[in-house]
Amino acid sequence: MSYITFKEVSYRVQGKNLFQNVNLALARGSFTTLVGANGAGKTTFSKMIIGMVKPSEGTVLLDQKNVNDYKMYEIGNKVGYLFQNPNVQIFSPTVREELGFALKYKGIAETVIEAKTEKMIDRFMLRHTLETPAYHLSQGEKQRLALATILMNDPTYLVLDEPTTGLDQKRRQVLSEVLQQIHAEGIGILLISHDYAFIRKMPTDVLSIQNGGIAYETGF
C-alpha cells in the first residue's frame, strides 16, 4: 500500500510550471531516488511531503491522509527529513544532547535515551566527536549527526536532501551501508541526489524530474 501519494499535483512558481499533474505512489518501505538538474524542483518536491510547500493544485497524501491535515509534529513522527544544510538542524551544544533532544522533550526515560544514543553514536561513527561542540564538527559529521538525530525518532519514512554533500569517499561508503541497513529494517527512503556514483550502489528505483513531469529512469 502506498505511504506517500501525489495525486494530480502541480506546482507553479512565478507563473512557470515546475511540475504538472504529477501522480506518484511511494510504498511503505520502498527505496526511491529522485534525480534532476539544478533548479528542476527536487527540494520543492520533497518539501511537499512534509507539508512545507503546498501544491498549487492536487493533493499529497501521507499514510492515506492529506498532509495538510496533519500538525507538523505529527508529520515528524512519521517522516524524518534531512535538510541540505545540516546547520539548521542542530539545536544543542553537544552531540550527546543533540541526539537526545526530541526524546527528552517527549518525556522518554533517561535510560532509554541513553541506550538509543549509544547505539546511534556507534552506528554513525560519532564517538570521536563527543568532546567537540556540535557546531565545530565538519560538514560530513554534522550531516551524520543530523541523520542520526532523525533516526532517534523512529520514523517510518526518510526524506534525505543531498545527504552526500561534503562527504569523502570513506564516509560516503559508510552512509551507503547505513542507508542499506535502514532500508533492510523496513524504513522507506526517498533520496534526493545528483551523486550518480553513490546512487548506483543503492538498491533503489530512480525517478527523474524533467520538463514538469516525473518519470522512472532506466539504465541504472
Added chain:
Amino acid sequence: MKPVFDPRVKLLAATAVSTVGVMSTSPLLSLVNFLIGLIMCRIFNVELFKIMKKMQRFLGVCMVLIIIQSLFDRSGNAILQIGQLTILTDIGMYRGINYLFRVLIILISGMIIATSSMKATIQGFVQLGLPYEFGFMAGLGVRFLPLLTEEIRNTYVSMALRGIDVNRLSLAKRLEMIGSLFIPVVYATLLRGKALAESAQSRGFVIGGKRSTFEKLKFEKHDYVGTLAISMIFAVLLVSERLVF
C-alpha cells in the same frame, strides 16, 4: 512611464517616514504617517501586497506582541474590565496602535530602500557623504534577508519535525525549547557573516579603503520635486506633532 527615483530620494523618504514614526506619540499622527508611507510605496513601486503576504506570519507575531503589550499597560482609564480586573485601558490601546504603526512604518522604510539595487543604494550613501561601509552593510542586510528568512523557516520546521507536541509541554520546557531555536539561527548568521567577510577580503575589500566608481548618480527633475515634497510634508508633520496631535 513612471519615473525612477534616485536612491537618495528613497533614503530621504525612508528616513523621514521612520523618524516621524518613532517620534509620534499620537495614534492619529502615526496613522497619517502610515498613510503617507503607503502613498510613497505606490510612488516608489513597492510590491506591497506581495511582500506583506510573504510576511504574514511575522506580522501575526507582531500583532500578538502588540496586543500583549496593550494588555499589560495599566495607565489610563479602563475600557475593558472583568470584575475588579482591568484588561484594557484607553492609553494601553493607544500605545498598542502606535506600536503597530511603528512596526509597519519600519517595514515600509525597508521596502522603499529595497526598490533600488544594492549598488545604487551604496552609491547613494557615498554621494550623501556617508561612509561607504554604512551603505554596504545596509545593502547586505537587505540582500541576505530572504536567504536568512528561508534558513529560519527551515530551522523552525526542522524543530517541529522532531515530533514534539509543544502544547503538552510546561511553559518552562516550551521556553527552553524555543531558546534552542536561536542556536542554529545565530550560528547560521555568524557563519554567513564570516563567509562574506572572507569573500570580500579575498577580493581586496578593505574597510576604510578609498574607492572610485564609474557610475555617479544624478538628480533629475522628478528627484528634486520628490525631495522638496518629502521635506515639506515631513516638516509639516513634525511641527504638527507639537501643535495639533
